[in-house]
Amino acid sequence: MKLKNMADDLNGMPDRLLQAVLRHVPFDGWSAAALRAGARDVGMEDSSVADIFPGGPRDAIRAFSRAVDLRMVETVIGADLEALRIHERVALAVETRFEVLSLHREVVRRGFSFVALPQNSPLGTRLLYKTVDDIWYAVGDRSPDFSFYTKRGLLAGVVASTTLFWLDDDSEDRLETSAFLHRRLADVMKIHKARKCVETARDRAISPLRIVREVIEMRYGRPVAGDSQVT
Numbered sequence: 001m002k003l004k005n006m007a008d009d010l011n012g013m014p015d016r017l018l019q020a021v022l023r024h025v026p027f028d029g030w031s032a033a034a035l036r037a038g039a040r041d042v043g044m045e046d047s048s049v050a051d052i053f054p055g056g057p058r059d060a061i062r063a064f065s066r067a068v069d070l071r072m073v074e075t076v077i078g079a080d081l082e083a084l085r086i087h088e089r090v091a092l093a094v095e096t097r098f099e100v101l102s103l104h105r106e107v108v109r110r111g112f113s114f115v116a117l118p119q120n121s122p123l124g125t126r127l128l129y130k131t132v133d134d135i136w137y138a139v140g141d142r143s144p145d146f147s148f149y150t151k152r153g154l155l156a157g158v159v160a161s162t163t164l165f166w167l168d169d170d171s172e173d174r175l176e177t178s179a180f181l182h183r184r185l186a187d188v189m190k191i192h193k194a195r196k197c198v199e200t201a202r203d204r205a206i207s208p209l210r211i212v213r214e215v216i217e218m219r220y221g222r223p224v225a226g227d228s229q230v231t
Helices: 013-022 032-041 046-052 055-077 086-100 104-115 118-138 147-167 170-221
Strands: none
Touching: 013 032, 013 046, 013 055, 032 046, 032 055, 055 086, 055 104, 055 147, 086 118, 086 147, 104 118, 104 147, 104 170, 118 147, 147 170
16 A cells, blocks of 8 residues: 655645645644744744644644654545454554654654643543544544444554554564564453453343243233333
């Protein structure tokens, strides 16, 4: 699967500014200094930065994360997923995101430092949630049931821990990151299967009560007292 450089999607002035800022983030962090340096690179006045990123570095890192997620979704949706099981699709999406980020590891590292600050942690949580939500969307999951939140919560842990591993992975083609990711996803699948077993056991325990209820209703033609409590 061949990915275009993320810069190919950044053509307007806000995107050009972001691309310029990314060159300074490894040295200045996600900071006002990086924004000003990026602005100078594209011939903008420092005062104009606030027009594009009124929230300063927070808006810039949000724009960066969104651009990465959009590229990931576009690439995964365009792939042939038919023969892949759901955890294989998720693995493909996460690994695709790392491919998109391959030239920006230090930018991501600085991003972790930025959202680790107490005042920025809510932003980090929102960005992580948006990423995992986009992953589930890209792999074809549209379920609105309770597992909607469970799956996103579990995947958030996988994405966060694997990204930290990826930042320090110098193995060829990041093979160790891939192995780490698949181990984490296997752990999640075990949790999912355990939950399914509990639900199955619950349903089997309830089924005899339903049979009794239905027999009484057929015999006497009226609902069983307290029937609304039998589920």
